[in-house]
Amino acid sequence: MKNLEIEEILYEIADILEIQGVEFKPGTYRKAARNIETLGEDIREFYKKGKLKDIPGVGEHIAKKIDEIIETGKLDYLEKLRKEIPRHLSELLQIQSLGPKKAKILYDKLKIDSLAKLEKALEQHKIQSLEGFGEKSEQDILERLKLMKKGQERMLLGLALPIAKELKSKLEKLKQAKKIVIAGSLRRKKETIGDVDILAVSAHADEIMDYFTSMDDVSKVLAKGPTKSSVLLNSNLQVDLRIVKEDEFGAALQYFTGNKDHSIKTRLLANKLGYKLSEYGLFKGKKRIAGKTEQEIYKKLKMQCPEPEIRENTGEIEAALENKLQKLIPYNSIKGDFHTHSNYSDGSSTMKEISDAALNIGYEYICIADHSKSSRIAHGLDETKLLKKLDEIKELNKSYKKFKILKGAEVDILKNGELDYSDDILKKLDIVLASVHSSFKMPEKEMTERISAALSNKQVDILAHPTSRMFGQRPEINIDLEKIFEVCKKNKIYPEINSTYTRMDLKDTNIRKALEHGLKFCIGTDAHNANQLENIEIGVSQARRGWCGKKDIVNTSSLKELGKFFRKIS
């Protein structure tokens, strides 16, 4: 994909222009870059059709620049800018608390144009005597530089969520706190989290802030004020806490949930209607006309209230204005899990433990789908073992009344596109999941053919973790997803939304793409022990980010209705 390269160029232009003190243009370049980032499609498709200007924030001039990058692989304008500003000066902007103005001063006065030179100057205490800097800012910049070198990577949703929930319950125990809510990208359930935003309603802000900034786990207090404080935890995770009044709660929540583009756009909308929107409310002149809830604010803006997971400024505002947003799948609407592993293969719980846990959650069914024989590392089952397992399921099912264990398998798609079990074996299963577990680096054409071949087998029901990405381990496999979705549609196959927090596969933008093909999905936890069944929350949030309603997700159906979706279940 060319997108990443183009984004980076546009961001670099923005940084340089900003350091040069150019007004407004940096914002324009950043906006265009962000919109390309969230495009979810190869920008060369827009280029080929001559439709670059259809991308929001891309106008005549930026479109021309993108043309040049695609055609020649470089951009004269950027080369020219780089000559005006030292190559690495913009890397100073990566440091929190250093912005364009201060970076410019550092360069003008001390010829600092790289992080290395900055560090040296800090150690020699040359910074504190500069105009606008002092002892404290020198110390602060040094600390943040060290932090950055340690690497402040974004944290995966599945890791940040439990930390945030624990913080929330700690704060809830304070009697001064009336309401504690998680906002920000965590509320939007973005797949990675930069920091945790918590919003509180209280009339005793001081006491809460004192507690918050002195918690055991706090390694540094970044800011502390009566309405807003920021701390860094030992895990390097930044947590921001804001305290607002009851009447402002909805406005504050709307603002702190974001994302940034969504907030800005709603504020612009407010302006157009003659209002002013801030985190304190929606105002007409000095009079607050809404602010207690998000719903009343959006209502005054003459639009539906988009659910947090889709507030990314990727079309939700336009849809909400036209009253075209469908209700997203509710978190409590899942009736069963199609993807779990028992100790027959690489799971650690017995089939009984898994099904009892499922029953306990309130599920009506659970599909236990262990690995097939080629997955040796995962102790995949050979035919004999599989048949034994099916017998055991039959026995176990006798002990349940309104609950059923479905006979499943996660069958490897072999390198040649064949499945790892014969049709005769597959026919004995209720549900067949097919997935790729080997030769991840195949070229796109070959991989697409491999998967398409597997999906043309009539026994297959679900394509599990379709792109096989693993955060920090391997990227998405090379496939033409559009083609795969067409094959799914033709053969009545459901792509999976895998809930494992290191997978989250399909991802949000791909789910939206699949929806356009008229596909339905199965959400699966890929649980390897009974406790992991609760990870379904991650999958549902991902489905919501992909704009799915209840009807788009097969496992919102009751046990009785499953026959409508799976050919081997009656």
Next chain:
DNA sequence: GCCGTTTTCGGCCCGACTGTTTTCAGTCG
């Protein structure tokens, strides 16, 4: 440089916190 049920020209979100200052500029979200 982009964009338009206020505009094809003239706007471009809005407020808190910090440090360095004597009233504010810079940065962040």
